[in-house]
Amino acid sequence: MVQIKGLNVMKQSLRWNQLGLRLFRLLQKQPVGILYFDVIGYRMESQVWVREHHSEVLSLLGSILPTWKGNHAEGVIDYVMISEGVFLFIAIPPQWASEKKDKLESYAIQLDDEIRHCCVLSEETNRFLEIHYGVSWLDGVESVNAVQPLYGSLNRAYLEAYHKRDNECKEIKGRLFHLLSGGDLRPQYQPIYSLKSASLVGYEATLEGSSEETSNEKVLAYAVKTGKLADLHKRAIHDALVKYKESGCLSKLFVNVDERILKDPNALPIYLVNKMKEVDVDPRRLVIEIKFDRASEQDLQIIQTSIQLLKRQGMAIALDQVQYNLLDWKRIELLQPEYIKIHKNLIKEVQLDWMKEEQLKLLLSVVRRMNGQVIAMGVENEEELRKVITLGVDMGQGFALGHPQSLSSPVPALHPQINRLTVDSRERFIREGIPRDIIVQSKQVNHEHYVSEVADYFQLTERESYVIVVQDRQPVGLISKGKLYQRLGTRYGVSLYLNKKVFEIMDGTPLIVESTMSIEFVSKLAMSRSADQLYDAIIVMREGHILGVVTIQALLDRMTKNQIEWAKNTNSLTHLPGIHLIEDEIRRRREQQEEISLIYADLDSFKWYNDIFGFKKGDQVIERLAGIMVSLQKDDPNLFIGHIGGDDFMAITSQRTAESLCKEIIERFDQGIHEFYSPSINEQLHSMGKIETVDRQGNKVETKGVSISLSVLDCDNLQHYKLEDLSEQIIELKKSAKAIIGSVYVRGKCRGVSCC
Structure with a gap:
């Protein structure tokens, strides 16, 4: 029978300690549930790992459990920590009678989640941490015979957790033995793209794909614990190189290496040199990607020797999962890697976090000074991709750019999404x-x-x-x-x-x-x-x-020639494309057979405004409108903005986004125009809702102040339209929009005309 270390001491003390007395009293009234959390993980030969990481987890559990107990005061009686884990005692109310196990397991799941998300564990401990739990309960006993039944329930909870971890351990041991005996690791290759030119730089060989039942990540963790890490790394590198060679790929190959196997300055460099010759791969295409966790300064000196040997063979070095901390600064300074891979935590939602943005900028400036290149890891969506491109990050990797896959699956030499985002939209159009x-x-x-x-x-x-x-x-x-x-x-x-x-x-x-x-x-x-x-x-x-x-x-x-032409054809006030460039853009879209919307924008009651406030203030209003329209290009890469002249603008966009674009322009303009009025005009508009003025013909009219009219012309196939006919139809829409007081948009369908 499995014995629980420390439980015998607890068994003896249950007769007289305070918790024991509380449990005995409670058991005479209602059932008590028992949860046991095993925090050692697998039974393993590497007892050094057990001592270091197990004590770290237990120490943090000791700081979490009092708060967790307080948050669940209605159920949790108390807890006891022993050398291998922790026991929790839960009061079982009558309504749990038919679902004791389910309710107790829900407590276990809550605490498991609390441990993983609230504990500040070292990265290595968090990676290897496997929590198994067992549950049991005691329906009630007489006080004179309470100790033995309680001990039996404790043992049942322990055994359930023990068998869960033991079964998983056997499965992982078998998988590791299979791999080290020649089993296929099935490496996956995730593309890495330049964020400057959108071209493919290389692939990272990963072992995170799943096999039949056990993930390679768990096998890797177990290999660390059992001292088989170097053997597993060599197998992984062998498989990655062989499949890379078979594919005929000529891009760079990034292979992962743990810091611990670089502490022998001869083992890995010699193995790699021999393996590269055996597989016939140019060493200059290989990038050794080193993941650090807790290497001491003395270790770093030894690792530096290994790195120098690798560099002499033509291989490049990348530091993996770099964060904004003093240890990583020291590693960068000492090892002088060619590539710095930024941890995904620093990239996640960087567009929403100014602190992350500033940290990333500082990392970039440091790496630039040492002629290195920065790779953003874990780029998961277009917003993050857009931000790291804007900040000047050199390369990117993540699900937004490509999932890990076999090298037989083709990837584009130029990534279309990066290609679209890297070119400033205004400049591109x-x-x-x-x-x-x-x-x-x-x-x-x-x-x-x-x-x-x-x-x-x-x-x-x-x-x-x-x-x-x-x-x-x-x-x-x-x-x-x-x-x-x-x-x-x-x-x-x-x-x-x-x-x-x-x-x-x-x-x-x-x-x-x-x-x-x-x-x-x-x-x-x-x-x-x-x-x-x-x-x-x-x-x-x-x-x-x-x-x-x-x-x-x-x-x-x-x-140089284009810049001269550009100066001739842009508006001097807003520096936006003028009429000739607007016509060129329409022709370009006609060649690409796009279905577009032309949005003609002009201001209402603008003459009244210029007469009262002067042309200088009028120019400021025009600049504000231009700024509003240009700012919307950030969210719509297909949007073109041109300035015909005066207070007349032209936007070209897709029919799908035209309506939302018009609403956004009107909302922003109407919110901001009051800044350009005097207090008396604002007061009059607020109290009366209108102002009397004269139109261009000298007739008295009422106005609600400066507003904006948008005339939207949808064109399904520009091949059928001439530019002069488009202008005539826009003017018709403009008259309809002008007839309505206030900011408004009017939309119509373009009538086809034979093209000469």
């Missing part, structure tokens, strides 16, 4: 994409071709300066004639490089952009590259197909 006339078609070679073939091509075609390296018709690298000749021109360069395959010497992280991106935005991406890539050509794609390359010189020349 008022500027053209990359013009075709500056894109140069370049030769494409398979990544398995030899360098000698590329060198021969450059020699035969003097005007060609770049070759695009492809795999499955997707760009994976770029070779520059200048850089290739520089390599071949070194001592032994020809013999060293000429017979290598191109993927071994190519630039594996070229800038890849979509042709629809504005050249201004692309130039910003190009100028933010490292010094050795600053003047390299840019690969241009369109919907998954390679168009060619564009050089930095051609890009900057066209951008």
